[in-house]
Amino acid sequence: MSELQELMNQINEFTRERDWDQFHSPENLAKSIAIEAGELLECYQWSSEAKPKAVEEELADVLNYCLQMAAKLGLDPVEIVRKKMQKNAEKYPVDKSKGRSTKYDQL
Incomplete structure (x- = not known):
């Protein structure tokens, strides 16, 4: 199993344990991707220098929702x-x- 598949399984388990899949329609996931991308952009709002930890966390959120949407759509x-x-x-x-x-x- 690839590291990506292991990560996707971990995300799925996290979501399943919390019964959050009911909220993860493609529409809601697309909205969440856009919201988290906005938060990533906010890291650079006033300067081209951003706090690396903040960028890392927001980028992780974007990737997380992208992977969940791919899984939801069977991609x-x-x-x-x-x-x-x-x-x-x-x-x-x-x-x-x-x-x-x-x-x-x-x-």
């Missing part, structure tokens, strides 16, 4: 990221995008 996180990376590689070919932050439709 393999590794597979969906790999598919998206392939799509991004096609949209952003190295020869056109290297060193540039230009959006793909402007390359």
Whole structure:
């Protein structure tokens, strides 16, 4: 079993023990991801220097909810990221995008 699968099992057990799955609809998980991403962004609200511990904790919350949403939707996180990376590689070919932050439709 991969470390990712072990982590997802641990998250599932934590949720099951507390009977929280009833609250974890895809809609609620998407809202939670956005809320936690906002809290991560808040770490940088007034400065480009953030407290590393605060960033770590907020990033963990974002990842936790993302993994829960993937599980809820029956998606393999590794597979969906790999598919998206392939799509991004096609949209952003190295020869056109290297060193540039230009959006793909402007390359």
